[in-house]
Structures are given as structure tokens and as C-alpha cells.
Amino acid sequence: MLSIENITHSIDAWLNSMFHPTVVLLVESLIVGICAISLFAVLGLVLVLMERKVSAYMQIRLGPNRVGPGGTLQTVADTLKLAMKEGLTPDGADKFLFNLAPFVVIIVAMLILAPVAFAKGTQIWDLNIGVLYISAVSSLSVIGILMAGWASNNKYSLLGAMRSGAQIVSYELSAGISVISIVVLTGSLRIQDIIASQQDGWWLFKGHIPALLSFVIFIIAVTAETNRAPFDLAEAESELTAGFHTEYSGMKFALFFLAEYVNIFIVCAIAATLYLGGWMPLHIGHWTGFNQVMDYIPSSLWFMGKTFFLIFVIMWFRWTFPRLRIDQLLNLEWKYLLPISMVNLLLMTLIAIEGWHF
Amino acid sequence: MFLKKYISDVFGAVRSLLKGMRLTGYYFTHRKEIITQQYPDNKEEMKLPERFRGEVVMLHDEKNEHACTGCTACELACPNGTIKIITKFDMTPEGKKKKALDTFIYHLELCTMCNLCIEACPTDAIKMAQNFEHSVYDRSELTKKLNKPGSKIREGVE
Amino acid sequence: MIQEVGTTEQGELVINLGPQHPSTHGVLHLVITLSGETIKKVEPHLGYIHRSIEKMCESLSYRQFIYVTSRMDYLSSHINNHGCALCVEKGMQIEVPPRAKVIRVLMDELTRLASHQLWWGAMAMDVGALTPFFHAFREREAINDIMEETCGARLTMNYMVPGGVMADLHPDFQKKVKEFIRFFRTKIDEYDELVTGNVIFKSRMEGIGYLSAESAVSYGCTGPTARGSGVSCDIRKLYPYEVYGQLQFEEVTATGGDCFARYMVRMQEMRQSLSIIEQLIDNIPEGEFQAKTKAVLKLPKGEFYSRVETARGEFGVYIISEGGTTPYRIKFRSPGFSNLSALDHMARGYKIGDLVAIMGTLDLVIPDIDR
Amino acid sequence: MNKEELKVRLEALLLPPTFEEGAEWTTAVVDPAGWEGFARHLRSDAGLEFDFLFCVTAVDWRTHFTMVYHLTSTLHRHTMVVKVKLDHDHPSLPTVSDIWRTAEFHEREAFDLFGVVFTGHPDLRRLFMTDEWNGWPLRKDYEDPVNMIKL
Structure with missing residues (x-):
């Protein structure tokens, strides 16, 4: 059967038969790097178009429809426009940090890509602390945002960056606790183990109400972590014009923009992996026939379908809700999400110890 | 008691959010609600009101006769x-001098479309047209001469 | 020149909100002193679109000056024109035919609806919800189409002339307005579903930008801004003009004094406007739509003041005439100007995000403030 | 209170104003010196309580200025107009912005456009014009060959 797993394996075997193992490692790293960058580019194009279409349909309008068939090339045109724009650096800015910040943000986004399993057997690096790695690296992105806000020498940027700092640091907590509640169930931090444990059903369905709760909390927390409305206080265009990236233009702005969408993709991929079984098809207990039918759908499609559904949900939030205020945002985290997720974690531990889950 | 309020708060909040999402979800799935008009493409069927x-x-x-005196x-x-x-003096067949229109200069760039000139005209010589695409490359093109070359006043209009 | 200040001596941050800013809805320039995110002082800088309309009007005749007032509060341009026409009629003692009176009131209420719809969309946008804006514009489009058909323009209609209205109603007017009412009755419930009931929106609004009744009066606030604080100040009720005295409608007031109270007042006013339109639409008297007036109007020597209730509050026209064809001095008392003066008082102690919400509920239209 | 009753009530004040006839509302004319005290009476005296200052403007009569204050009471629903006659060369008047807060902006507007100086005003600066603007645009003798378009 032709699948991504087979392709990668055959490339690996072919390379090993031809070259020295060190060369093979180098060549494979290069291929992976190119794949990751092109995935970034494609994701950026697709997600921006998706966002614009989703928002348009919710706002009873058509959205982009002039460039290309049905407006599909709109984002390409946008990228061209951004690439041709002049990248301005303000006079009073800290030039080094100002120019570094977008790259920090995008590199962080790239790093989290490593342990994401795109399909069966398709993973850049299946490290044994995958989940821990993800939560550790994803909190680095706040450094890029703070850097951008501070280096811009703009008060709006500074306020946006400070808000973003407070926000990401606090929402890190409940996102982490939600992740841990799944780790408690599986007993492993490795992504492949987590997916394998969902062989007979996804955790969202197997883990009773606590799993559902932790899923909801995780989605809320990652929405906040990626600075998406209704938690887009770092950008808050009606308050801070554009928040931390007010002073950015051209390609540097595009990198921030791209990083935002890649981050959404990644957090949704992680949510899909933890709660919806990643590439694992929908399996129900011992219904062997049903499970086999489901297996006919390629695993990469399962993964993409789940991820894009979650991305759609996050977009749905954005185009429905008003923005919270900064103190309400922190209230929501410290007064509601964190206590609930802690109690939830206890329940989950109880379930895991007693083996009540299916 | 506190816990009860806490829980009902959370549930009420979630319900209100879901209500909003239901509405946007409805519009997302119902394309017939879309109100966008594809402007330059719909020029044929676009009909502006007469007024x-x-x-x-x-x-x-x-x-080639107008009613402007x-x-x-x-x-x-x-x-x-x-x-x-700008007026001129025409000679009537009887040999008398008569005031007549020479040039009707209209500065579109100054006009606010208030309709007061149309109201004031005693002979209904001018009216408002429905054209609204006025952009030009040179501002001087917006200064228009309204009476056509060679036109003259219609017989019997005083 | 405005001096550039980065921080005050106390180490407070000074930022400029505007004149180009997404939430100032025009060219309002606010200099805000902040301590952290908390507002210490808001200082408006005006005049970016000051056109000195009052000076312009001194050289325009009584027929001509009416159209200029459309350019002040462009969202209730028709009501502004109404105020001017009333003032000239008061001076000339012109009796307006009953049909014209009803047409004027109908148009006023449609304008008020359109203005409140735009406000609703913009308000939601200020607090970060972007979708309501388009929903509001869908309904507003229906009103604009009705306006376009009867008045000939969509925003700056100039439909009002001293002594009546410029043209008779379009034959389709009644049918279209009834259609619109049916359509809007369902949509206004969607407004509540999408925004009013939303928990995030409520928490952004409740208890924010408190304005007590005494301060509202002292700051000269009118319209929904003052009525949200429980001050009864609806000119349509207190000093009825045209046919408002014979209509059944309520003056909407709320006692909260916060942003949510002002928001609810406007939402209820939309329903009241709908009911006023419903009362009148089937009872438009037959007859002339314009009184016979002289070609050149000359107001007698004296002073004339008339006021109307626009979507933002009390709009006053004060004409001092020397008996000529042009006013000697004309003063427009615009509601936005007084409402803005209370902004500093209302915003102190709240956060930047709240300032945006407060400005949203004040419903500022900058040309109305600058004139 | 109706127009006549209001007039009688005002005449009972310590410094009674003179009245103008023929206007829609009771119109009182006071001196600049007596204005501040008169205003305080209007605001706080029982039965008057004019708490809502809805229109403030200046008029340039070429020989003199008049400040016109339109007042109403939200309690008793009566309205009156106060006019203060000012000198043309040095128009100056005590502020009432501490009595009616709305006067703060309106007086700034009058200062900006007419050059009427309000003594005691907390923040008397140009409101619409830029700070370095010359002249007072709404005065009748104001000429600005650059910005004014003669039709």
C-alpha cells in the first residue's frame, strides 16, 4: 500500500545502500528541513485563505474571489505584495533585537514541528519526552514577542508585548495540566505511545467527562497562547493598533503572520494527537469490521482532517466573540481554568489508577 | 452556595457563547444569506433609482435643443x-436682442449633489443623472460644459 | 504644536490615541496618561476636520445652509437638516403641511435606526467582535436603499427644505418600509443573540465608564449617553415637535450609568423607532408635501432656537438674524461635543480596553464634534 | 415656571438683571462683573436650579461681543437665556466651568473662535485651531486669504 511511511522508508533504504551513514544523516536532515519549510509556506497560504473564507462566510460576504479560481491565489498575491514591500526599521528601535524577533518567533514555531506525527510512521523526531518538549518549546515564543515589543521603541508595542507575556505565561499552566491529564492516562510522554494507546478509541471518548473537560480547557488555553481572538490582546487592533508588531512591515511582518498560523496548526495538531488520536483512525473497542473499514482511509487524511477541524473551531471563536480585557483574561485563567483543570487532573488520576476508562 | 453560583456562572457563560457560535455557524453554512454584490461585474443588472x-x-x-433660458x-x-x-445676446427674427445661454459651466468637483439647482430651475432644463463613476485622471476634466455644441433653446420656452 | 511627551514626571506613560487609530472612528486625537494600563487622564485634541461650518453658513442663504449640516453628524444628517428647517420655519412662521410632518418624522426615525445600527456594529468592533459589523450593515443597506429611492441619496440626503420636504414619497416607499420592518424584527433578536447576551461582551460593558446622573447633566450630556444614567432628556418627549406629541412611544432610560446601560438604551431605542414607524406608515395623510414659500427667504430680525433629538442627543440650531437673506450668526449645538467633554471624567481609573468601550457607547461622530 | 413667573423670580435676586423682550424664552442681560454671582444663584437657588447648560456661544456685534448662555432646569423644566455684554477690544469674562462642567469645553471653543478670555478657566487653550494660529476665525473682521474661499 502506498503511504508516506513506505515512501520515507524506501528513500531511507535507498540512501543507506548508496552512501555512508553520516552522509545519509546529513542528506535526510536536509530533506526534512526543505520539507518543513515548504510545509510552512503551504500552511501559511492555505490557512490564511481559510481564515479569510471562514470569516467571509460568517460575515455574510464572499471573501477573496478575484485572484485565481474562487480567490484561491489571493494569499499568493498577498505574499508577493508583502515580499516587495520595504522592511522599515524605526529610528529609535534596537536594530539587532528588532530584526531578530521575527526569526525567533518563526524558529520556535519550527522547533515544535519536530515531534508532530503527521501520519503513521511519519514523524521528524520521535523523542521520548515529546509532550514535555512541546510544552517547553512553545513557551519560548513569548520571548520573540517580548523582544519585538520592546525593541520597537513604541508604546503600543510595549503594552502589547507585556500583555502577551502575562497571557502566555499564565495560560501555559492550564495547557500543561490538560496535557498531563492525558499523560496520566497513557503513562508515557512519547507521542507514538500516546497515539498507540488510542488504538481502541480516542481519549476524548474513552476518558469520560474529565477528558472532555481537559480538551475544552486545552483548546481555550492554546487559543490564548497563540494570541487568537478572543484572547488577541497582544494585537488588539481597536486598542493597541497592532500591538507588538505595530512597527513591522514587509517580510518581517509576514514572518509574524506566518508564525501565528503555523502555531495554530501545531497546537491543533497536538490537540488532535492527544485527544483525537492523531493519525489513528476512528476505532471503536472491538468492532473489528468497523475498525478495518476506517483503516482504509489513509492516516495522513485522518490527521489533517482532525487538525483542520480544530483550526476551524478556533477560527469560529475568533469571528464570533468579542475580545476580553486584560484583567478578565487573567481572571479567566486563574479563577476558572486553573482550578477546574486541577480538580480535573485529580479526577483523571483517580480514573487512571482505578482503570475506569475504557 | 458559592460553588453552586460558580457552576451556574460557568454554564451560563458557556451557553451564551454557544448561542453566538450557533448564529455564526448558521451563516457559515447558509450561502444564500451572502449579500456581497460583485460591483463591476453586475453593472448590467444594477439599477439605480430614478431620483x-x-x-x-x-x-x-x-x-439638439434645450430648455435653458x-x-x-x-x-x-x-x-x-x-x-x-455665461449668457450672450441672440437676434430674434424681429430684429430684437434677446438674452440666451452661451455656456453652462458645471464644476463637478465642487458639487455636493444637493439638488437645489434642479429645484430652482423654472423651465426644468437641467436634471440629475444617475451616473456615479466620476473618477478621472485630470481634475480639469471635471469642469464640464453642459450645453451641447450648436444647441439652441427650444421654441416657446420663456 | 502639540508637544511630544513620552512620560510625565511621575513616570506615567503618555500615549497618543489617534488621530489615526482603528477605534477613534475618524480623526479624534486623545492624549492619554497611563499608569500601567490604568488611565489617569484623557485629553481630547480636536479640530482635525474643523471646517468652520458656522462661518460658512453666515454667507449662505436660508435655503442653502441646510445641506451643510448633513456634513456634521453625517449619520443623522436628516435629523440635523430637520433641526435647521424647524428653526427657519419658526422664524418665518411657516405652517408645514401635515403630510410633510409625517414624512419628516418617518425619515427621522429611519435615520435613527440606520445610525444605531452602524453604532451597534462599530461598538462590537471596538470590543473586538468583527462579525456584527457586517450584519449591521446588511440592515443599514436596506434603509439606505429606501432613502436612495425617495431622497435621491444614501447618506447626505438633503431632503429637507424650509416648509416641507423636497419631493413626495416614492410610490414603493410604504411597501419597502413594511418589508424592512418585518425583516428587521427578526434581525434585532439576532443582535441580542450575537452580542447582547454574550458573556464576554457583558463583562466588558458592565460597571465600566460610570457616569452619574448629576455629572451627566453637568457635563451637558444628552441622548442615550445621558439616558443611560437615568436623565430624562428626550426632546421628542419633553418638547415635542412635528407629530411626536401624538405618537405612542416611550422614552427609554436606564439607571445603570455604565456602558451596558447606554448600550441597552440604544438597543431599546431601535425597537421604539420601529414602533413609531409602524404607527405612522399606514397613516400618512394626503396633501401637499411642501408649503408654499417665497423664493428668497428672509428671516425677521431676532433670535431663533430650535432643537431636535438626533441619534446622539440634542441638536440645537441657534440663528441670529438681522433681517437679511443670510443669518448674522448661526450656532450649532452638537450633541457629540458635550458628550465628548465627559469622556475624561468617565474614563479615569479604567483600562485602555475600557476606554475603547466607553468611546463606543458615547457613539462619537467626529465631524459633529469638530463642525 | 413659565416665562413671566421666571422673570418675577429673577427680579427678586440681589442683583436683578435687565430683560430683553420678544424672545421665545426669558432673556436676561447681565454685566460681566455680576455674571459669576448671578450664575451661582441660577444654579443653586431653590426654585431656579438651572443645572443644564445646553448651549454656550459668543456673538460678534462688531461694536461689542455678547456671550449667550442657554440654560434649562432638569428639575423644573424651565428654560432661560442669559446674555453678557463684553467689550470688543478686550473681551474677558469669569468662567462658569466650575458651576457647569460642560462650560469648560464650550468656553474653550468660544476662546478659540472669538478670542473671549475666560478668567479662572482651568485649561484655556485653542481647541480646534492649532496653537500658533493667528486671529479669531468667527469674528466678523477675520480675514484669511489662504484658507477662506470666496465664492
Whole structure:
């Protein structure tokens, strides 16, 4: 059967038969790097178009429809426009940090890509602390945002960056606790183990109400972590014009923009992996026939379908809700999400110890 | 008691959010609600109401005759100095001098489409046209001469 | 020149909100002193679109000056024109035919609806919800189409002339307005579903930008801004003009004094406007739509003041005439100007995000403030 | 209170104003010196309580200025107009912005456009014009060959 797993394996075997193992490692790293960058580019194009279409349909309008068939090339045109724009650096800015910040943000986004399993057997690096790695690296992105806000020498940027700092640091907590509640169930931090444990059903369905709760909390927390409305206080265009990236233009702005969408993709991929079984098809207990039918759908499609559904949900939030205020945002985290997720974690531990889950 | 309020708060909040999401979800799935008009493409079926005020035009009939006597009522009525009327003296067949319109200058760039000149005109020589695409490359093109070359006043209009 | 200040001596941050800013809805320039995110002082800088309309009007005749007032509060341009026409009629003692009176009131209420719809969309946008804006514009489009058909323009209609209205109603007017009412009755419930009931929106609004009744009066606030604080100040009720005295409608007031109270007042006013339109639409008297007036109007020597209730509050026209064809001095008392003066008082102690919400509920239209 | 009753009530004040006839509302004319005290009476005296200052403007009569204050009471629903006559060369008047807060902006507007100086005003600066603007635009003798378009 032709699948991504087979392709990668055959490339690996072919390379090993031809070259020295060190060369093979180098060549494979290069291929992976190119794949990751092109995935970034494609994701950026697709997600921006998706966002614009989703928002348009919710706002009873058509959205982009002039460039290309049905407006599909709109984002390409946008990228061209951004690439041709002049990248301005303000006079009073800290030039080094100002120019570094977008790259920090995008590199962080790239790093989290490593342990994401795109399909069966398709993973850049299946490290044994995958989940821990993800939560550790994803909190680095706040450094890029703070850097951008501070280096811009703009008060709006500074306020946006400070808000973003407070926000990401606090929402890190409940996102982490939600992740841990799944780790408690599986007993492993490795992504492949987590997916394998969902062989007979996804955790969202197997883990009773606590799993559902932790899923909801995780989605809320990652929405906040990626600075998406209704938690887009770092950008808050009606308050801070554009928040931390007010002073950015051209390609540097595009990198921030791209990083935002890649981050959404990644957090949704992680949510899909933890709660919806990643590439694992929908399996129900011992219904062997049903499970086999489901297996006919390629695993990469399962993964993409789940991820894009979650991305759609996050977009749905954005185009429905008003923005919270900064103190309400922190209230929501410290007064509601964190206590609930802690109690939830206890329940989950109880379930895991007693083996009540299916 | 506190816990009960806490829980009902959370549930009420979630319900109100879901209500909003239901509405946007409805519009997302119902394409017939879309109200976008594809402007330059729909020019054929686009119909502006008859009273729509786009610009001032002078009515000419097929004999290239208009009804303007050059009385300058519109010029006086205009709040912005949009209209400038230059008159000349025609010789009537009886050999008498008669005041007549020479040039009707209309500055579209000054016009606010307030309709006061149309109201003021005693002979209904001018009216508002429905054209609204006025952009030009040179501002001087917006200064228009409304009476067509060679046109003259219709018989019997005083 | 405005001096550039980065921080005050106390180490407070000074930022400029505007004149180009997404939430100032125009060219309002606010200099805000902040301590952290908390507002210490808001200082408006005006005049970016000051056109000195009052000076312009001194050289325009009584027929001509009316159209200029459309350019002040462009969202209730028709009501502004109404105020001017009333003032000239008061001076000339022109009796307006009953049909014209009803047409004027109908148009006023449609304008008020359109203005409140735009406000609703913009308000939601200020607090970060972007979708309501388009929903509001869908309904507003229907009103604009009705306006376009009857008045000939969509925003700056100039439909009002001293002594009546410029043209008779379009034959389709009644049918279209009834259609619109049916359509809007369902949509206004969607407004509540999408925004009013939303928990995030409520928490952004409740208890924010408190304005007590005494301060509202002292700051000269009118319209929904003052009525949200429980001050009864609806000119339509207190000093009825045209046919408002014979209509059944309520003056909407709320006692909260916060942003949510002002928001609810406007939402209820939309329903009241709908009911006023419903009362009148089938009872438009036959007859002339314009009284016979002289070609050149000359107001007698004296002073005339008339006021109307626009979507933002009390709009006053004060004409001093020397007996000529042009006013000697004309003063427009615009509601936005007084409402803005209370902004500093209302915003102190709240956060930047709240300032945006407060400005949203004040419903500022900058040309109305600058004139 | 109706127009006549209001007039009688005002005449009972310590410094009674003179009245103008023929206007829609009771119109009182006071001196600049007596204005501040008169205003305080209007605001706080029982039965008057004019708490809502809805229109403030200046008029340039070429020989003199008049400040016109339109007042109403939200309690008793009566309205009156106060006019203060000012000198043309040095128009100056005590502020009432501490009595009616709305006067703060309106007086700034009058200062900006007419050059009427309000003594005691907390923040008397140009409101619409830029700070370095010359002249007072709404005065009748104001000429600005650059910005004014003659039609």
C-alpha cells in the first residue's frame, strides 16, 4: 500500500545502500528541513485563505474571489505584495533585537514541528519526552514577542508585548495540566505511545467527562497562547493598533503572520494527537469490521482532517466573540481554568489508577 | 452556595457563547444569506433609482435643443458656486436682442449633489443623472460644459 | 504644536490615541496618561476636520445652509437638516403641511435606526467582535436603499427644505418600509443573540465608564449617553415637535450609568423607532408635501432656537438674524461635543480596553464634534 | 415656571438683571462683573436650579461681543437665556466651568473662535485651531486669504 511511511522508508533504504551513514544523516536532515519549510509556506497560504473564507462566510460576504479560481491565489498575491514591500526599521528601535524577533518567533514555531506525527510512521523526531518538549518549546515564543515589543521603541508595542507575556505565561499552566491529564492516562510522554494507546478509541471518548473537560480547557488555553481572538490582546487592533508588531512591515511582518498560523496548526495538531488520536483512525473497542473499514482511509487524511477541524473551531471563536480585557483574561485563567483543570487532573488520576476508562 | 453560583456562572457563560457560535455557524453554512454584490461585474443588472443624484446634466432633445433660458436661477441657488452661466445676446427674427445661454459651466468637483439647482430651475432644463463613476485622471476634466455644441433653446420656452 | 511627551514626571506613560487609530472612528486625537494600563487622564485634541461650518453658513442663504449640516453628524444628517428647517420655519412662521410632518418624522426615525445600527456594529468592533459589523450593515443597506429611492441619496440626503420636504414619497416607499420592518424584527433578536447576551461582551460593558446622573447633566450630556444614567432628556418627549406629541412611544432610560446601560438604551431605542414607524406608515395623510414659500427667504430680525433629538442627543440650531437673506450668526449645538467633554471624567481609573468601550457607547461622530 | 413667573423670580435676586423682550424664552442681560454671582444663584437657588447648560456661544456685534448662555432646569423644566455684554477690544469674562462642567469645553471653543478670555478657566487653550494660529476665525473682521474661499 502506498503511504508516506513506505515512501520515507524506501528513500531511507535507498540512501543507506548508496552512501555512508553520516552522509545519509546529513542528506535526510536536509530533506526534512526543505520539507518543513515548504510545509510552512503551504500552511501559511492555505490557512490564511481559510481564515479569510471562514470569516467571509460568517460575515455574510464572499471573501477573496478575484485572484485565481474562487480567490484561491489571493494569499499568493498577498505574499508577493508583502515580499516587495520595504522592511522599515524605526529610528529609535534596537536594530539587532528588532530584526531578530521575527526569526525567533518563526524558529520556535519550527522547533515544535519536530515531534508532530503527521501520519503513521511519519514523524521528524520521535523523542521520548515529546509532550514535555512541546510544552517547553512553545513557551519560548513569548520571548520573540517580548523582544519585538520592546525593541520597537513604541508604546503600543510595549503594552502589547507585556500583555502577551502575562497571557502566555499564565495560560501555559492550564495547557500543561490538560496535557498531563492525558499523560496520566497513557503513562508515557512519547507521542507514538500516546497515539498507540488510542488504538481502541480516542481519549476524548474513552476518558469520560474529565477528558472532555481537559480538551475544552486545552483548546481555550492554546487559543490564548497563540494570541487568537478572543484572547488577541497582544494585537488588539481597536486598542493597541497592532500591538507588538505595530512597527513591522514587509517580510518581517509576514514572518509574524506566518508564525501565528503555523502555531495554530501545531497546537491543533497536538490537540488532535492527544485527544483525537492523531493519525489513528476512528476505532471503536472491538468492532473489528468497523475498525478495518476506517483503516482504509489513509492516516495522513485522518490527521489533517482532525487538525483542520480544530483550526476551524478556533477560527469560529475568533469571528464570533468579542475580545476580553486584560484583567478578565487573567481572571479567566486563574479563577476558572486553573482550578477546574486541577480538580480535573485529580479526577483523571483517580480514573487512571482505578482503570475506569475504557 | 458559592460553588453552586460558580457552576451556574460557568454554564451560563458557556451557553451564551454557544448561542453566538450557533448564529455564526448558521451563516457559515447558509450561502444564500451572502449579500456581497460583485460591483463591476453586475453593472448590467444594477439599477439605480430614478431620483438618485449623480451629476447635473442638461436635457437635449433630438433636434439638439434645450430648455435653458440662461436665467441664472440655478447659479444663485447653488451653495458652492458649482454652476457658472455665461449668457450672450441672440437676434430674434424681429430684429430684437434677446438674452440666451452661451455656456453652462458645471464644476463637478465642487458639487455636493444637493439638488437645489434642479429645484430652482423654472423651465426644468437641467436634471440629475444617475451616473456615479466620476473618477478621472485630470481634475480639469471635471469642469464640464453642459450645453451641447450648436444647441439652441427650444421654441416657446420663456 | 502639540508637544511630544513620552512620560510625565511621575513616570506615567503618555500615549497618543489617534488621530489615526482603528477605534477613534475618524480623526479624534486623545492624549492619554497611563499608569500601567490604568488611565489617569484623557485629553481630547480636536479640530482635525474643523471646517468652520458656522462661518460658512453666515454667507449662505436660508435655503442653502441646510445641506451643510448633513456634513456634521453625517449619520443623522436628516435629523440635523430637520433641526435647521424647524428653526427657519419658526422664524418665518411657516405652517408645514401635515403630510410633510409625517414624512419628516418617518425619515427621522429611519435615520435613527440606520445610525444605531452602524453604532451597534462599530461598538462590537471596538470590543473586538468583527462579525456584527457586517450584519449591521446588511440592515443599514436596506434603509439606505429606501432613502436612495425617495431622497435621491444614501447618506447626505438633503431632503429637507424650509416648509416641507423636497419631493413626495416614492410610490414603493410604504411597501419597502413594511418589508424592512418585518425583516428587521427578526434581525434585532439576532443582535441580542450575537452580542447582547454574550458573556464576554457583558463583562466588558458592565460597571465600566460610570457616569452619574448629576455629572451627566453637568457635563451637558444628552441622548442615550445621558439616558443611560437615568436623565430624562428626550426632546421628542419633553418638547415635542412635528407629530411626536401624538405618537405612542416611550422614552427609554436606564439607571445603570455604565456602558451596558447606554448600550441597552440604544438597543431599546431601535425597537421604539420601529414602533413609531409602524404607527405612522399606514397613516400618512394626503396633501401637499411642501408649503408654499417665497423664493428668497428672509428671516425677521431676532433670535431663533430650535432643537431636535438626533441619534446622539440634542441638536440645537441657534440663528441670529438681522433681517437679511443670510443669518448674522448661526450656532450649532452638537450633541457629540458635550458628550465628548465627559469622556475624561468617565474614563479615569479604567483600562485602555475600557476606554475603547466607553468611546463606543458615547457613539462619537467626529465631524459633529469638530463642525 | 413659565416665562413671566421666571422673570418675577429673577427680579427678586440681589442683583436683578435687565430683560430683553420678544424672545421665545426669558432673556436676561447681565454685566460681566455680576455674571459669576448671578450664575451661582441660577444654579443653586431653590426654585431656579438651572443645572443644564445646553448651549454656550459668543456673538460678534462688531461694536461689542455678547456671550449667550442657554440654560434649562432638569428639575423644573424651565428654560432661560442669559446674555453678557463684553467689550470688543478686550473681551474677558469669569468662567462658569466650575458651576457647569460642560462650560469648560464650550468656553474653550468660544476662546478659540472669538478670542473671549475666560478668567479662572482651568485649561484655556485653542481647541480646534492649532496653537500658533493667528486671529479669531468667527469674528466678523477675520480675514484669511489662504484658507477662506470666496465664492
